[in-house]
Amino acid sequence: MSDNTDQLLRNILTDVLGLKPGQAEGFDAGTGLFGHLPELDSMAVAGLLTELEDRLDIVIEDDEIDGEMLETFGGLLAFAEAKRAEA
Amino acid sequence: MTPATWPCPLPAGGEAREYALVFDKAREPRLLIVPALFEESNRLRRFTVEVMRRLDAAGIDSFLPDLPGCNESLQPLERQDTTDWLDAAAAAARHFGATHVLGLRGGCLFTPPGLPAWHYAPVKAATLLRQMLRARILSAREAGDEETRELLAETAAISGIELSGYRLSASFFRHFETMVPGARATTIGQDAVGGSGLWMRAEPDENAAQADALAAILTQAIAA
Numbered sequence: 001m002s003d004n005t006d007q008l009l010r011n012i013l014t015d016v017l018g019l020k021p022g023q024a025e026g027f028d029a030g031t032g033l034f035g036h037l038p039e040l041d042s043m044a045v046a047g048l049l050t051e052l053e054d055r056l057d058i059v060i061e062d063d064e065i066d067g068e069m070l071e072t073f074g075g076l077l078a079f080a081e082a083k084r085a086e087a
Numbered sequence: 088m089t090p091a092t093w094p095c096p097l098p099a100g101g102e103a104r105e106y107a108l109v110f111d112k113a114r115e116p117r118l119l120i121v122p123a124l125f126e127e128s129n130r131l132r133r134f135t136v137e138v139m140r141r142l143d144a145a146g147i148d149s150f151l152p153d154l155p156g157c158n159e160s161l162q163p164l165e166r167q168d169t170t171d172w173l174d175a176a177a178a179a180a181r182h183f184g185a186t187h188v189l190g191l192r193g194g195c196l197f198t199p200p201g202l203p204a205w206h207y208a209p210v211k212a213a214t215l216l217r218q219m220l221r222a223r224i225l226s227a228r229e230a231g232d233e234e235t236r237e238l239l240a241e242t243a244a245i246s247g248i249e250l251s252g253y254r255l256s257a258s259f260f261r262h263f264e265t266m267v268p269g270a271r272a273t274t275i276g277q278d279a280v281g282g283s284g285l286w287m288r289a290e291p292d293e294n295a296a297q298a299d300a301l302a303a304i305l306t307q308a309i310a311a
Binding site: 045 | 219228287288
């Protein structure tokens, strides 16, 4: 069920960051997110996580959110895949 | 497009002037637009006005009032209650002689009854608050403080809270958190407009195709 998580995550990042179509396809596991993209402040991250919850049908607890999971695309993907697997 | 003012009732009686952006050529239909709330109002402001320009070209007058405590309003936000916003929206509808009403996102929670209503991407108040509380927790954590949602919500209901720079009173928080968009309105989902919602953008953005689509949907629906 988590096979499309990668694509959904790229779609969400495209929508939240207003990326050009295809731009998110260039993201790899090491692409920096929170702390690397100036537009991704705490308000934008909160929006990003809310979209993740809606579109992946998961619930993210506040204490699960840490710097590591938000730092890179790979970190966020691993988190999202793990959440979907337990859902 | 011109700025206008309208008399908005004050909670303790009397009234204050509030601003509205209007396209008013004394035509019917006359559409009142209840704006999106808080941070989303900034992100959707340009989109909202672009939709109004298109409605104007289609022969529809439209009115975008400031809710008291928001945008250009001189009223303190922390003194507002949800009933004040409901009263304000109803007063704006009366003042401008609205024949129809459109709510955008959180604005859907305040569309006045008694008019044919459309809700664009309506959202529950709890969803907005959840996101704003999360933003506050994240920025506190960045500063080395730990806050929890439960404690923040508890405090908010007793003494009010500042979320993303918006100072909400305790009674506003308590009344707002349970609000859901009314069922009598026609919902216009983002899928009908195409693309992804501009309210979720980290930076305010615009999209001509989405403005075209929403204006076309409204023009057709109002004419029907």
